[in-house]
Amino acid sequence: MTLKEIAELLKKLKSATIFCHMRPDGDTLGAAMGLKSMMEKSGAACKVVCESMIPSKFFFLEGMESIGKEADENSQAYIAVDSSETHRLGALCEVFERAKKPKFNIDHHISNSRYGDYVYVEDRAATCEIMTELSSYFEGEPDAKTANYLMLGLSSDTGNFAHKNVTESTFLAAAKLVAHGADIHAVQYNMFKKQSxxxxxxxxxxxxxxxxxxxxxxxxxxxxxxxxxxxxxxxxxxxxxxxxxxxxxxxxxxxxxxxxxxxxxxxxxxxxxxxxxxxxxxxxxxxxxxxxxxxxxxxxxxxxxxxxxxxxxxxxxx
Ligand SMILES: [Mn+2]
Structure with a gap:
């Protein structure tokens, strides 16, 4: 499936639960929260869930504390982000696997097992890089809040744009996010510099x-x-x-x-x-x-x- 086809399906949803992997990092959280804000703008009610406690270092972005531990069974679809296998969802793996509803799997790990009904896996520096591209298929531009969520994942999975996984398309995605209000200084300070x-x-x-x-x-x-x-x-x-x-x-x-x-x-x-x-x-x-x-x-x-x-x-x- 192309990313555009995935976007068209996501835009039709009225509700969704978005799953992060266990022991969450900036990429899974940023991708899930970024997707939630894009989908909510197009009228869907979304809930982000993660089996693990969300480390407090992520709370500098508003909304992170709203991440729940239980999937909404009334959701029209389940979406897993940045998770190469369903067992990466930890305690939420069973709920995801057993649900009889459309399941999406959006990820950047080439090792992804291709679980789910609608799969988009591409070798990129971060799932948030894919999400930034996905945002162009949604109406309107991403707002600053969305841009910051996606920047969180882009920055944290690339060691603040220093690892070997960084490509031209990573910087193009980052440029787009900065243009829409992402605060790269706040993200890198909170993710890489701040310490007790x-x-x-x-x-x-x-x-x-x-x-x-x-x-x-x-x-x-x-x-x-x-x-x-x-x-x-x-x-x-x-x-x-x-x-x-x-x-x-x-x-x-x-x-x-x-x-x-x-x-x-x-x-x-x-x-x-x-x-x-x-x-x-x-x-x-x-x-x-x-x-x-x-x-x-x-x-x-x-x-x-x-x-x-x-x-x-x-x-x-x-
Ligand atoms: Mn990742």
């Missing part, structure tokens, strides 16, 4: 203790529960810490060792390409991608450091 004082303190302390091995080709950071407590932080603030040691010139593999329980560490691994960190993580029963993976390792901190350093050295190409 506790996180800033923990970040500083952690990065002042980066450990290097193999002539600076391997970098480790570690965060213990005691360090988290002393900074007045929680373990979730360490998200993104791993990017810093990897950014150091000469570092090929970076690892973050996060203590989750006594003698137990959650390991995040990143590579610039000289090592397959998926292979490294799988030694410990974990996995992920070639350049980004994770696993759990037991032992005291120094034991874990030794084990992991040895495994990385075995996988690091000359």
């Amino acid at each position: 004082a506790a996180r800033a303190l923990l970040f500083g302390r952690t990065m002042s203790n980066i450990r290097y091995f193999a002539d600076g080709r391997i970098a480790f950071i570690s965060v213990t529960r005691e360090q988290i407590r002393a900074a007045g932080a929680t373990s979730d603030v360490t998200e993104g810490f791993i990017d810093f040691p990897l950014s150091v010139d000469g570092v090929e593999v970076a690892a973050c060792l996060l203590e989750t329980a006594d003698n137990r560490f959650k390991i995040s691994l990143r590579s610039k390409g000289a090592a397959d960190v998926n292979a490294i993580a799988s030694v410990y029963g974990g996995g992920g991608h070639i350049l980004a993976s994770g696993c759990m390792i037991s032992g005291c901190l120094e034991e874990v450091v030794d084990k992991l350093r040895y495994t990385i050295l075995q996988h690091l190409s000359e």
